[in-house]
Amino acid sequence: MTTEPERYELAQGPAYRFELDRRDFFQLLGAGLVVVLTLPAQESGRGGRRGSGAAPKEIAAWLHVGEDGLVTVYTGKAEVGQNTRTALTQAVAEELRLPVASVRLVMADTDLTPFDMGTFGSMSTPQMAPQLRRAAAAARELLLDRAAGRHGADRASLKLESLPIGQLTKGQKLTRTIDAAVPISPPAGRSTHKVDGLAFVTGKHKYTPDLKLPGMLHGAVLRPPAFGASLVSLEPQTLPGVTVVRDGPFAGVAASTPEEAARALQSLRPEWKSAAQPKGQDLFRILKDQASDGRPAHTAGSIPDGLAASDRKLVQTYTVAYIAHAPLEPRAALAEWKDDRLTVWTGTQRPFGVRGDLAQAFGIPESRVRVIVPDTGAGYGGKPTAEASLEAARLARASGRPVKVVWTREEEFTWAYFRPAGVIEVSSGVTQGGLLQAWDFHNYNSGASAIRTLYDVPNQRIVFHPAPSPLKQGSYRGLAATANHFARETHMDELAHLLKIDPLEFRLKNLKDPRLRAVLEAVAAKAGRGWGIAGGFEKGSYVATAAGIDIHPRTGAVKVTRVVAAFECGAVVNPDHLKNQIEGAIVQGLGGALFEAVDFDGGRILNPRFSRYRVPRFSDAPEIEVLLLDRRDLPSAGAGETPIVAIAPAVGNAIFHATGHRLRSLPMVPAGLKS
Amino acid sequence: MPATLHVNGIRHTIDTPGRSLLTILREDLDLTGAKYGCGEGQCGACTVLVDGRPTRSCQTTAGAVAGKQITTIEGLEENGRPHPVQQAFLEVDALQCGYCTSGMILGAVALLRKTPQPSRADIVRAMEGHICRCGVYPRIVAAIQRAKVSS
Numbered sequence: 001m002t003t004e005p006e007r008y009e010l011a012q013g014p015a016y017r018f019e020l021d022r023r024d025f026f027q028l029l030g031a032g033l034v035v036v037l038t039l040p041a042q043e044s045g046r047g048g049r050r051g052s053g054a055a056p057k058e059i060a061a062w063l064h065v066g067e068d069g070l071v072t073v074y075t076g077k078a079e080v081g082q083n084t085r086t087a088l089t090q091a092v093a094e095e096l097r098l099p100v101a102s103v104r105l106v107m108a109d110t111d112l113t114p115f116d117m118g119t120f121g122s123m124s125t126p127q128m129a130p131q132l133r134r135a136a137a138a139a140r141e142l143l144l145d146r147a148a149g150r151h152g153a154d155r156a157s158l159k160l161e162s163l164p165i166g167q168l169t170k171g172q173k174l175t176r177t178i179d180a181a182v183p184i185s186p187p188a189g190r191s192t193h194k195v196d197g198l199a200f201v202t203g204k205h206k207y208t209p210d211l212k213l214p215g216m217l218h219g220a221v222l223r224p225p226a227f228g229a230s231l232v233s234l235e236p237q238t239l240p241g242v243t244v245v246r247d248g249p250f251a252g253v254a255a256s257t258p259e260e261a262a263r264a265l266q267s268l269r270p271e272w273k274s275a276a277q278p279k280g281q282d283l284f285r286i287l288k289d290q291a292s293d294g295r296p297a298h299t300a301g302s303i304p305d306g307l308a309a310s311d312r313k314l315v316q317t318y319t320v321a322y323i324a325h326a327p328l329e330p331r332a333a334l335a336e337w338k339d340d341r342l343t344v345w346t347g348t349q350r351p352f353g354v355r356g357d358l359a360q361a362f363g364i365p366e367s368r369v370r371v372i373v374p375d376t377g378a379g380y381g382g383k384p385t386a387e388a389s390l391e392a393a394r395l396a397r398a399s400g401r402p403v404k405v406v407w408t409r410e411e412e413f414t415w416a417y418f419r420p421a422g423v424i425e426v427s428s429g430v431t432q433g434g435l436l437q438a439w440d441f442h443n444y445n446s447g448a449s450a451i452r453t454l455y456d457v458p459n460q461r462i463v464f465h466p467a468p469s470p471l472k473q474g475s476y477r478g479l480a481a482t483a484n485h486f487a488r489e490t491h492m493d494e495l496a497h498l499l500k501i502d503p504l505e506f507r508l509k510n511l512k513d514p515r516l517r518a519v520l521e522a523v524a525a526k527a528g529r530g531w532g533i534a535g536g537f538e539k540g541s542y543v544a545t546a547a548g549i550d551i552h553p554r555t556g557a558v559k560v561t562r563v564v565a566a567f568e569c570g571a572v573v574n575p576d577h578l579k580n581q582i583e584g585a586i587v588q589g590l591g592g593a594l595f596e597a598v599d600f601d602g603g604r605i606l607n608p609r610f611s612r613y614r615v616p617r618f619s620d621a622p623e624i625e626v627l628l629l630d631r632r633d634l635p636s637a638g639a640g641e642t643p644i645v646a647i648a649p650a651v652g653n654a655i656f657h658a659t660g661h662r663l664r665s666l667p668m669v670p671a672g673l674k675s
Numbered sequence: 676m677p678a679t680l681h682v683n684g685i686r687h688t689i690d691t692p693g694r695s696l697l698t699i700l701r702e703d704l705d706l707t708g709a710k711y712g713c714g715e716g717q718c719g720a721c722t723v724l725v726d727g728r729p730t731r732s733c734q735t736t737a738g739a740v741a742g743k744q745i746t747t748i749e750g751l752e753e754n755g756r757p758h759p760v761q762q763a764f765l766e767v768d769a770l771q772c773g774y775c776t777s778g779m780i781l782g783a784v785a786l787l788r789k790t791p792q793p794s795r796a797d798i799v800r801a802m803e804g805h806i807c808r809c810g811v812y813p814r815i816v817a818a819i820q821r822a823k824v825s826s
């Protein structure tokens with residue numbers, strides 16, 4: 001299993017990372033057992049420099065069994081709605097053979113948890129879960145050893161659940177460091193409810209915007225009128241009770257209420273210098289014209305030879321608009337300076353990255369910065385960055401008080417970043433018998449994730465062409481896998497139609513990969529007449545999706561009525577939560593498939609509100625059936641992203657079968673199907 | 676002129692009735708279960724009940740609901756036990772990130788009071804103004820249908 005490099009995936013870590021002194025932290029832990037798992041740096045996800053010699057050992061996880069018998073596990077991963085807190089808690093509980101309720105996770109706190117690159121790339125389940133399992137398995141064995149020694153009991157008959165595990169260290173603190181060589185169990189594959197669900201349904205969970213500190217001020221940031229505009233001057237102003245900060249390109253205010261901060265911002269008199277920005281209508285021409293030649297992601301044989309061997313050829317262009325993540329919790333941060341130390345609470349997928357950004361921005365060592373991530377109101381790939389943290393920290397430093405910054409919805413839609421727009425050109429050749437001969441695939445700007453095809457084609461050239469983007473762009477759930485699957489699986493459908501072969505049959509004719517075949521066959525068995533079908537692979541997981549649609553006879557509105565998705569990600573960890581992720585990804589994917597698009601012109605976002613940017617709602621949600629192909633014999637892959645990649649082409653193919661209209665641009669029907 | 680708010684059965688005197696109910700709840704009364712999501716009444720995250728009716732607190736001034744009974748998510752538990760709708764959301768796992776959940780639950784409570792046996796279409800119509808970006812809609816529908824049985 002390899003993952004294509006993706007330039008929009010999050011940045012690499014620093015070239016060097018020096019050993020931190022963790023003794024202070026361990027002193028805070030009470031008596032009981034501490035298990036520290038160390039791994040080679042490569043495996044811990046920290047990377048390290050290529051060719052830099054022997055990889056240093058890094059701490060990957062630690063686990064504490066307290067005197068009260070409670071197990072606390074420390075991990076740098078963040079919970080952003082993907083329910084990784086539950087999945088990782090399950091992993092530890094299963095390995096300890098203890099109930100889920102006896103395990104607590106401390107997540108994403110740079111002072112308390114081991115370094116972690118970030119929560120992205122569907123890596124928590126395949127990488128972090130086995131690491132936590134190793135720590136838990138080692139703890140289990142140590143505790144059983146001690147219990148057997150103490151009670152003189154038959155070790156094999158002992159169960160942690162019925163032992164006073166908090167007392168086994170006899171009031172002492174026992175620290176054990178282990179390496180990777182600990183045998184672990186495969187996931188049990190049982191459904192468990194969200195471990196702290198009660199706090200959410202009762203409104204008690206505190207997201208970053210809900211946090212308060214004594215003396216806290218509310219911050220607001222001065223935004224340019226358009227992308228590319230720079231602040232020339234800001235008339236000095238004294239507003240009673242308001243801190244006004246101008247520091248280079250940054251300007252903002254802090255006041256005792258959010259309304260006062262908003263009013264203070266309104267009263268500022270900035271002068272801006274604007275820079276020419278492209279027109280929205282020129283987007284795809286710009287991306288195509290200004291793209292670089294790129295480097296092939298894959299080549300095989302020769303495209304001219306493949307085309308020469310083909311009976312039918314097809315050349316088509318597909319486009320993908322910018323879309324917004326629009327997590328319901330906007331970017332937010334609360335910052336406090338105390339005794340020269342900075343603490344920031346923020347919703348981010350990359351706490352250690354944000355710590356680094358803060359340290360760099362303020363010119364202080366990372367050891368003086370702490371970033372804490374409360375379980376967050378979603379990210380979808382959109383929250384690796386530190387903007388709100390930097391803003392709150394700057395205002396807090398100026399005012400000498402804690403400051404909270406919560407972005408408005410309009411700021412979130414304008415000053416975050418978007419899923420990259422793109423142009424994809426496909427040129428293919430196929431024999432009359434339906435065998436692919438040539439596959440020439442060029443993606444301009446949108447990204448290289450899942451750019452390669454799993455279909456068997458003797459002659460291939462697959463190239464990603466980076467381009468300068470008119471708008472700020474970055475990672476989004478599934479990255480460019482959605483765009484590349486849309487182009488590929490639509491094109492496959494077009495070829496099948498050209499040859500008058502059933503679309504599923506055409507795919508299977510050109511496909512040896514047994515895992516992709518399995519998901520395609522599973523959905524095909526359930527799909528209704530005239531449905532669209534699409535399949536794909538990304539980040540270790542396989543998906544196939546079939547969609548049935550209804551078209552309103554008068555308005556042309558397209559309603560996706562039923563979806564069947566087959567998903568295979570190795571051994572299933574929590575079947576019900578996996579289904580939840582797949583259902584959610586399908587619903588979210590329908591937005592980008594049907595109607596979501598960021599409308600812009602001259603550096604301004606024209607639809608930065610939910611009243612003007614349509615997202616899927618209750619009436620858009622189809623009936624969804626999920627088929628899990630549980631492969632107990634394979635390691636678990638992550639599953640938060642891949643289920644999103646096949647819904648758009650499945651719907652597009654269904655629209656074609658129903659109407660004969662082939663739609664090659666995402667979103668496909670922002671204003672319904674025109675007659 | 677100060678206004679009197681009745682929130683979850685407790686009386687509060689508010690000196691600034693022109694402020695939004697959402698801000699008063701979150702900033703003055705420390706009831707942060709109601710969320711800011713859009714500020715234009717489009718997402719439903721700020722929903723509270725005013726005399727039993729679902730109301731977008733970001734679009735409502737405190738003065739406009741003076742004297743009325745306001746229920747927030749924090750006031751929904753009865754005798755320390757989750758409300759049947761809260762319980763149903765837990766049982767169906769009708770949440771992922773949970774940011775929309777308070778508003779969803781209050782919208783559902785209001786619907787079930789008016790229509791104890793809602794059809795799927797009733798639920799979609801009543802809940803259309805609530806956004807869940809995690810896309811958990813099918814489960815929320817299932818949770819509401821489950822709660823109708825037990826409430």
